[in-house]
Amino acid sequence: MTGEKGDVLMPDPVVHVAELAVAPAPWPEQFPRHQQAVVRAWFAAVRVPGQSPDDLLHRVSEACARRLDWPVAGDTAALCERVLLALLHQRESARQFAQTLLPSQEVS
Numbered sequence: 001m002t003g004e005k006g007d008v009l010m011p012d013p014v015v016h017v018a019e020l021a022v023a024p025a026p027w028p029e030q031f032p033r034h035q036q037a038v039v040r041a042w043f044a045a046v047r048v049p050g051q052s053p054d055d056l057l058h059r060v061s062e063a064c065a066r067r068l069d070w071p072v073a074g075d076t077a078a079l080c081e082r083v084l085l086a087l088l089h090q091r092e093s094a095r096q097f098a099q100t101l102l103p104s105q106e107v108s
Contacts, residue, residue: 027097030086035079042083043101053098061087 028036046059064080064087072080087094 026100027086027090027093030090031079031082035075038079039083043098047101049103051102053095053102056098056102057087057091057094 028039031039042060042063043056046063047056048059051059061084064083067080068077
């Protein structure tokens with residue numbers, strides 16, 4: 001396009017709408033309410049001093065996999081499978097949740 005004096009008119013720059021700053025729901029909230037306490041307890045049971053969030057996620061994964069090696073109630077087996085899938089496919093949010101369970105590291 002050209003203006004009155006031959007100037008090239010540029011289209012208006014695209015205005016991006018800022019994303020809403022909404023914090024994601026804590027990772028365990030994807031599970032049914034009555035199972036969230038169980039999932040949190042599994043994390044608490046394998047927590048040890050000095051571990052990283054990834055270490056904690058690994059230990060929870062191992063604990064769930066071990067549960068599936070033994071006869072367990074159907075709802076427990078289903079929850080273990082859901083937790084394992086969520087740890088695999090939602091790793092970053094699981095890592096953020098794990099970080100909230102670990103004592104903060106003081107920087108000296």
